[in-house]
Amino acid sequence: LRRWRCTAFTLLFVVFLLLLGFRIIDEPVFEWKPLKMTDNTEQRHSPIIFVGGVSRSGTTLMRVLLDVHPWIRCGPEGMVIKPVLDFRHSMPRFHMNWSRQAGIYPTLLDSAISKYIRYIVEEMGPPANILCYKRPEVLLYTEYLATLFPDSKFIIMLRDGRAVAVSNKRLVLIAHEMANVSFRSTGPTFARLKLTCRRNTTEKMHNVLNRWMLENINLTRACQNVGPKRCLIVRYELLILNPERELKLVTRFLDIPWDPVMLHHEELLRNRPSINPYEPSTSQVKEKINNEALARWFTDTDNDTKIFVKEAPQKCFLLKAFGYLNIGVPPDYSKLPRDLPDVSRFKPPKES
Template sequence: MSTDRPIFVVGCPRSGTTMLQLMLHAHPRIALPPESRFLLPAYFRRHEFGDLSDPAQRRALAEWITGTLHFDDLGLEASEVIAAVATAPPTLGSALGTVFKLYADRFGKPRWGDKRPSYLRNLPVILRLFPDAQIINIMRDGRDCVASLKETPWRPADFNELIDYWARSADASLRAARSYPTDVYHQVRYEDLVADPETHLRAICRFLDEDYDPAMARPSELAPVAVPAYKTWHSLTRSEVTTQRVSSWQERLSEEEAAQCEAVFGDRLTRFGYQLSTPARRGPRIRAARTWLTVRDKLGPARLRAEDVRGRLKSRRRGPALPARLTAAERAD
């Protein structure tokens, strides 16, 4: 029986999430949009939307979604989206999923989902909204991610923040691998995927319970229809399947920067199968930084519960129900 479970692509920024999105979008049954960027804001503002059993509240939510900055990248008519969300099941997940489903309908495909790096550190949120979701996490050498992040116009001023970002993403990946069953969470390394696309795409398709399609190994052919207009052609070519950028940190990071990366997250690199170029440093400052990263990420579930309480206190209205009721499994619960 064909499945209709939603699919979410996650990973640290600059780890190949767009390439993987395009690979999946090339499948004849799967449509994944460019980054929509309204899902997490909608979740964290959910108490503002009130009781979604009221069609007027669902319409107000839909109007908010269609007014977000990147909505036009989906190529959907706002009026069509508003009407569909207004008649969707009365939950936040259903409202958000309806938008992604309409995007998939553009291409005549039954499976839908979304891609955004920040979902990696918010997987409990994704699974609260979409209980039968399947998560694909693409992992890349942290030194390459940091080197690429360093060159982006929106990078933080502090190099340590880039290091911290990958370390936290790596910890989220390790936590997810421990927490979720094999039919919910799948991880692939960027380096393995670009070196042998067919083998690893076949593994992804087995995870998704889909047949492999050779078009998936040629994602750049879909770039004009599956990547938002604000991306330049230079950025589109980054979605081509090539090993040229593997270990490019060796030219893009100084010796001191590379040593700094390895000193902070070298233990994580080795756990994902990457080889260190310098001996691991284990001074008291490094141990303290590692301890802080671990404690902070363990506080994630507690922060979610505290945020729920704060949201209820801020609003006299009842917050919306969360789980989507769009897929066969969700409707059966």
């Protein structure tokens, strides 16, 4: 009898533990609540100006001109924000669904990305009334950034695609010469740059022009969708020809007072840590604004460049749509129209 009672008590105790265990498993320890993004958190920070456009279109110059304004702090170009934006927009749907099951909803991810971007921009330099971040390709995400930062504004630089392609060629050739001096024709870096130069033919420049067309259609469409109160497209050529007029339009767009100091950026750059030696345009923006680069692409005597310049109008419809083929040969950029056509009807070309 005593053994039977002991066995029964043991069984009851085991059943009690099992029931208690199931109860612990069934009942959540805490209740998860989705994180909600509110405008209140943004109001405690300085607004951000995002500067971008196709590479070699004057983005560094615009950033430097803004940086000397007493209300604005930009700083050198950073390389750590675009990879995060690429990651966010290239994440497979399977990963997004998996993350949802783990409690990582898109709103939570977007909130984390916005805080990451703002923290990077704020900590890049001293505080200012208005912060600025420049990276050419970042504005391919203009509409997404506009939702993350409701008080942000965007400046897109636009330049003649033929000039961009030839400038890209010259940049690669300069890098080739630097590698030749630094590495004495040895080492993987030199070999890679040398290979790039060999491929830098007329076809290579057409590939750059095709990329210019693709990205500018996307940039202009995004800018037009965001609206003129938050996004401004500045023609590089008009900025060079009449900097005071164009910069006054920029300050009016940003709703900040005009300051003539923006016309003498080269004098202030000597005392500011806003120049990055790794940026390709550093040597150029140290100089006073001049129009030497406007017609450099047209006067290039290289045979590949001559062929490219001749063929470009037939292979890039956006040159005409943006007014670059209606101002003579060589082009008189002072006749460029300020307004751009509605690009929503344009079909982006295939990537080369």
